[in-house]
Every structure is written in structure tokens, then in C-alpha cells.
Amino acid sequence: MTFLSIDWFFILEKILLISAVLVLSLVVAMYSTWGERKVAAWIQDRLGPNRAGPIGLLQPLADGGKLFFKEEIIPTNANRFLFILGPSIAMLVACMTSAVIPWGDTLTIAGHTVSLQVADVNIGILFIFGVLSVGVYGIMIGGWASNNKYSLLASVRAASQIISYELPMGLALIALLMLTGTLSLKEIVEQQRHGLWNVVYQPLGFFIFLVCAFAECNRAPFDLPEAENELNGGYHLEYSSMKLGFYLFAEYINMFVSSALMATMYFGGYAFPGMDSLGVSPNTLTILGFVALFVKILLFIFFFMWVRWTVPRFRYDQLMRLGWRVMIPLALANMLITGAIVLARQH
Amino acid sequence: MQPLTNRAKAVDRSPMTFLEKMYVPAIAKGMGITFKHIFKRKATVSFPEQRRQFSPVFRGLHILNRDEEGRERCTACGLCAVACPAEAITMEAAERKPGEENLYREEKYAARYEINMLRCIFCGFCEEACPKDAIYLSETFAPSNYQRKGFIYGKPDLLIPNPKQQDK
Numbered sequence: 001m002t003f004l005s006i007d008w009f010f011i012l013e014k015i016l017l018i019s020a021v022l023v024l025s026l027v028v029a030m031y032s033t034w035g036e037r038k039v040a041a042w043i044q045d046r047l048g049p050n051r052a053g054p055i056g057l058l059q060p061l062a063d064g065g066k067l068f069f070k071e072e073i074i075p076t077n078a079n080r081f082l083f084i085l086g087p088s089i090a091m092l093v094a095c096m097t098s099a100v101i102p103w104g105d106t107l108t109i110a111g112h113t114v115s116l117q118v119a120d121v122n123i124g125i126l127f128i129f130g131v132l133s134v135g136v137y138g139i140m141i142g143g144w145a146s147n148n149k150y151s152l153l154a155s156v157r158a159a160s161q162i163i164s165y166e167l168p169m170g171l172a173l174i175a176l177l178m179l180t181g182t183l184s185l186k187e188i189v190e191q192q193r194h195g196l197w198n199v200v201y202q203p204l205g206f207f208i209f210l211v212c213a214f215a216e217c218n219r220a221p222f223d224l225p226e227a228e229n230e231l232n233g234g235y236h237l238e239y240s241s242m243k244l245g246f247y248l249f250a251e252y253i254n255m256f257v258s259s260a261l262m263a264t265m266y267f268g269g270y271a272f273p274g275m276d277s278l279g280v281s282p283n284t285l286t287i288l289g290f291v292a293l294f295v296k297i298l299l300f301i302f303f304f305m306w307v308r309w310t311v312p313r314f315r316y317d318q319l320m321r322l323g324w325r326v327m328i329p330l331a332l333a334n335m336l337i338t339g340a341i342v343l344a345r346q347h
Numbered sequence: 348m349q350p351l352t353n354r355a356k357a358v359d360r361s362p363m364t365f366l367e368k369m370y371v372p373a374i375a376k377g378m379g380i381t382f383k384h385i386f387k388r389k390a391t392v393s394f395p396e397q398r399r400q401f402s403p404v405f406r407g408l409h410i411l412n413r414d415e416e417g418r419e420r421c422t423a424c425g426l427c428a429v430a431c432p433a434e435a436i437t438m439e440a441a442e443r444k445p446g447e448e449n450l451y452r453e454e455k456y457a458a459r460y461e462i463n464m465l466r467c468i469f470c471g472f473c474e475e476a477c478p479k480d481a482i483y484l485s486e487t488f489a490p491s492n493y494q495r496k497g498f499i500y501g502k503p504d505l506l507i508p509n510p511k512q513q514d515k
Binding site for chain 2: 042043045050307309310311
């Protein structure tokens with residue numbers, strides 16, 4: 001179906017895929033709030049939300065409705081434009097990263113081959129890194145525009161924390177890239193489909209990436225930018241109504257996306273063992289692969305929550321020392337060892 | 348000083364070993380503990396559906412008692428109001444008229460008897476002070492209302508049903 005030399009089916013396919021991915025990440029983020037409260041409750045020997053709907057499943061809707069109907073307050077001395085820009089950037093950036101993640105192999109619908117990936121760009125990982133580092137602007141601008149010292153302190157913390165942990169994260173990824181030789185996430189998954197998962201080759205790299213992902217998502221034990229009990233909620237202290245909702249939502253979407261990233265890069269993405277000897281039709285296999293990826297993502301999200309309710313928050317100097325004096329040297333060592341092994345195997 | 352219990356333990360101040368400095372084993376251990384808690388019995392009592400067991404001496408909302416013939420026992424002596432540390436009890440006395448002998452046990456009765464449940468601390472002193480066994484603290488609890496005046500319980504709320512009328 002081509003008209004005006006544009007493949008309209010391709011555009012329709014991409015629009016549908018983008019909406020599906022967007023809805024998926026929003027729904028997962030919504031139910032992460034429910035999941036977090038449930039996990040917190042179970043770990044603390046409680047039951048968790050169970051009043052709104054069966055086992056509390058309508059709780060996120062109630063929370064969302066409450067946030068929508070709350071009064072919107074913009075402080076008198078706040079910069080109005082930046083104050084609104086902050087949560088918008090946070091939300092936008094959080095939704096953008098999911099574009100390059102391969103959610104599955106290809107589906108064949110009515111003779112068309114549909115790839116379950118919004119954009120298979122050959123610089124997938126670089127794209128994610130670029131977008132993620134814009135994410136800190138959402139926090140920075142929000143904290144600055146609030147004209148409140150707690151918010152400002154929190155955003156300063158957030159900025160230095162994210163810069164400090166992006167370095168070891170990138171270094172851990174370089175080791176992975178040396179191993180796979182590609183920046184495209186789709187190819188990384190395909191390589192793991194026909195070989196072993198990357199976590200087998202890169203256990204230390206994965207561990208560094210995991211710790212840094214916690215810091216990048218502002219999750220406990222690295223939740224200093226939004227430390228409830230020392231900064232009154234941190235950079236979103238002055239926010240109310242859905243602008244606050246956007247910040248909280250962006251955090252959960254970030255958690256979802258980094259779980260998807262870790263699953264894709266280190267745990268085989270949509271590939272699962274014995275996938276090619278199953279003998280089912282390619283379409284079924286694709287759907288099974290998507291389910292496998294989703295299970296991995298949910299396990300990672302559970303891990304995020306599990307850590308949050310176990311490990312207490314770091315002190316700021318401990319955070320910085322861990323970042324600069326432990327994580328970066330470890331990542332560098334990991335990179336050197338990987339490089340040496342890759343070089344040795346080539347000769 | 349002599350240790351008071353056998354639980355006293357000297358604080359280990361030896362420098363941390365490399366493994367301890369890594370923190371990862373300790374974190375893994377802690378996560379094992381929190382994971383075990385997921386499957387433990389939950390401490391929550393889902394209140395309206397489930398109720399806790401109370402001891403026999405539990406002190407809940409008050410009732411005003413009647414005697415075997417269904418007559419009100421209270422004579423409005425005011426001892427409960429005097430005993431009340433929260434000053435939650437108010438009453439007005441009235442004299443029994445001829446022909447009301449089946450309603451009130453003594454010659455004097457409480458025309459108005461009110462307990463403010465927001466003031467009440469459920470200490471049970473009224474129950475102890477009562478010479479006529481007229482007031483008791485029951486096992487019902489957690490009164491709820493939309494307005495403050497709904498918490499002032501009058502005689503219709505407090506009096507137990509007449510056993511004679513129930514028989515019919």
C-alpha cells in the first residue's frame with residue numbers, strides 16, 4: 001500500500017506499535033506502584049492494599065484519580081515556565097527510552113513482516129544513554145524552579161549522583177560492547193539467542209550495571225534526591241496534582257525501562273533456552289519470546305523493590321565514595337580484562 | 348558492674364575484613380531475611396471481616412442494665428459521673444410517678460443519661476462506682492459517626508432491650 005511514495009502500512013504499523021509500547025509502559029508503571037506497596041507489605045508481614053477491587057487491583061486507578069483531582073499549586077516565587085517544564089521533561093524522557101528495546105522477534109500479519117521494535121537503530125545503546133542523561137534535566141529544572149532550598153539541594157544531589165554513576169555504567173557497557181561488537185540491541189539479543197546469555201561472560205559488568213541502574217533510577221539505597229525523611233520528598237517537594245504524578249510515574253517508567261534494558265543486554269531479552277528447538281510457528285514463538293522478556297522484566301522490577309525494602313539509604317559521602325572509588329575502578333578493571341580476553345581469542 | 352542479663356555481648360571493634368568491607372555478602376544475607384518474611388504469617392487483622400479475640404475483662408462501649416423484670420436499675424445517684432475522670436457522663440434525675448413501677452426499679456430514676464464517647468477513656472470506673480449494678484462496659488467497640496453529636500450516647504443507645512418485651 002503505497003501512496004505518494006510513502007508506505008502507509010509501515011506508518012500505521014509504527015503508530016500502532018508506539019501506542020502499544022506507550023500504553024504498556026504506562027500500565028506497567030501504574031501497577032508497579034501497586035506492586036511496590038504489595039511487596040513492601042509482604043516483606044513487613046502486612047497484607048498491603050486490598051480494599052479497592054480484588055486484592056487491591058483498582059488501587060492505582062484510585063490513586064491516579066486522586067492525583068488528577070487535586071489542587072494544582074504553583075508557588076508564587078517559582079518560575080512558572082520551568083516549573084511546568086520539569087515534570088514534562090521527566091515524563092517525556094522516561095517514555096522515549098523504550099523505543100529501541102526489542103520487545104520480540106518479528107510477527108507475520110497478512111504477508112507483512114512486523115518487527116516488535118519501534119526503531120531498530122544501529123546505535124540503540126547510545127540512544128538510550130543520550131536520552132537518559134537528559135532525564136536528569138527534568139529533576140534539575142524541577143528542583144531549581146521550585147525556589148525551595150530542599151528541592152534545590154535534592155536536585156544538586158541528583159545531578160552529581162547521576163553523573164557519578166553514569167561513568168561506571170558506561171564503562172561496564174563498553175566491556176559488553178567489546179564482547180558483542182554491536183550497539184544494536186536487536187543484534188545483541190540475536191547473539192544471545194544462539195549462544196549463552198551475556199551475564200555468563202560479564203558477571204561483574206552486570207553487577208556494576210545493576211548497581212548503577214539503581215542509582216540512575218533514584219531507587220533505594222540511592223534515593224538521596226527524594227529522601228522523604230531528610231528532604232521532605234526532595235525535588236518534587238513543591239509539586240502537587242498530576243505534575244507530582246508525572247514525576248512519580250517517570251520514576252516507575254524508568255525502573256521498567258532499565259529492567260527491560262538489563263533483561264535485553266544481559267539476560268537474553270526475548271530469547272529463552274530451547275527456543276529454536278520448540279517446533280512451533282514463528283508467530284507463536286515471537287509471542288512466547290515476548291512473554292519471556294516480560295517475565296524477566298517483572299523479576300527485575302521485583303528485585304528493585306526487594307532491595308528497596310532491605311537496604312537502608314546511603315549517606316552522601318558513602319554514595320560518592322562508592323561511585324568514584326569502587327565502581328569506576330571495578331568497571332575499568334572489568335573493561336581491561338574483557339579487552340585482554342577478546343584480544344587473546346582473536347590471535 | 349554485674350551484667351543484669353545473660354544477653355550482654357561485647358561489641359566487636361576489630362577492623363573489618365575485606366569480605367566485610369565489600370558489604371555484598373551482608374546485603375545478600377539481609378535480602379535473604381526479607382525474602383523469608385514474604386512467606387511468613389501476616390500480622391494484619393482485616394478489621395470489619397476479622398475481629399481480634401478480646402480478653403474477658405475487655406472494656407468497650409457502655410450499656411445500662413435492667414433487672415429481671417425489665418426495670419431500669421439506674422437511680423441517678425450520680426456516683427458514676429463523680430467517678431468519671433474524663434467527665435463524660437451527664438445525667439438528670441426524676442422522681443418515679445405512681446404507675447411507673449414496672450419501668451423503674453427505685454423511686455428515683457435517670458430522666459436523661461448521656462455519655463460522651465469522644466471524652467470517655469473506657470477506664471471502667473463508672474462500672475466500679477455503681478452501687479446498683481446498672482452500668483456495664485460491653486465488648487462492642489469502635490463507635491463511628493459523621494458528626495460529633497452522634498457520639499453523645501443517650502438512654503435509647505445505652506439501655507439494653509427489655510427482656511420482658513423480647514419474650515412476647
